[in-house]
Amino acid sequence: MVHPAQGQMVQDIAAAGDLTAPPRRYVLREEDRPATTAGAVAAIPTVDMNRLGEPGDADADVEATKLRAALQSWGLFAVTGHGMPEPFLDEILAATRGFFHLPPEEKERYSNVVVANDGDGGGERFQAEGYGVDRVDTDEQILDWCDRLYLQVQPEEERRLEFWPEHPAALRGLLEEYTRRSEQVFRRPHTDNSVLTVLLLDKHVGGLQLLKDGRWLDIPALTHELLVVAGEEIEIMSNGVFMAPVHRVVTSERERVSVVMFYQPEPHKDLAPSEELVGEERPALYKKIKAKDFGDGVWDAFAAGERTIDMLKVKIEQEEEAEEANVSNTYL
């Protein structure tokens, strides 16, 4: 069973009417909208991936320090020196936009609503991969003003090519090449288990904002840079040294396209604060959780509008710690 709103594409709503604003079910309740600081542009840090060469090299050490500082204070940074020419990035955005401009029936071939094979009489079910809107669970859920084409690009043997669009003809090849080249750039400075999101943003239409020190700031328009954003898993692994920033996209009257690559830890791995970051002075602030369990929780949290860390109660609450201490005292 899928929720009836699951079939409602944002692009179709936008194309159908003279909307001055998105319909109500796409608009956050007033109390859930932290105050906006209009027009404040974030002076986000930049990291040159080209300089992150060999550890021990003086330049590389300076850049690695910059990267750590950026993840600590911002949770994100713009990336230069990734080696991907601007025309290549432009082609990816253009082909992606081209897909969303296809007629609805062509896009529907890749729908994230599929026939349920569970013998309940030919029902349908939602699964994340493919084209559509994100999972809708309830009538009350506030939905994102966004349609998505969601594809698992790696490991290669797990690609489900039936969800990879045939048109525009260049899209498949471009996504393959983008995956390969991003891998070379972004696997290098991180451990296996890390998780980052790499974004190729619309060059012309902004809207991405970051919550920093209680204020919403605009991410500036980027041209040839990519944007790296720390994910919640890296927050756990760094024992809270790196913070996954709260971010959102505000709508405008213009169409906006972005290509977002989520690097996820392999499902069988454990997520836990790294041992070197846990000690007497700073106890583990997060519980250990299987990457698969965390990954499964992401969609539930997304539908509920919560952080996955909060939804799955991965953070060790101070009170809880104190209580545990009390309990052990009683037994002593």
Ligand SMILES: O=C(O)CCC(=O)C(=O)O
């Ligand atoms: O489109 C964007 O700029 C941001 C998208 C995003 O944050 C996400 O898909 O998680």
Ligand SMILES: [Fe+2]
């Ligand atoms: Fe995001």
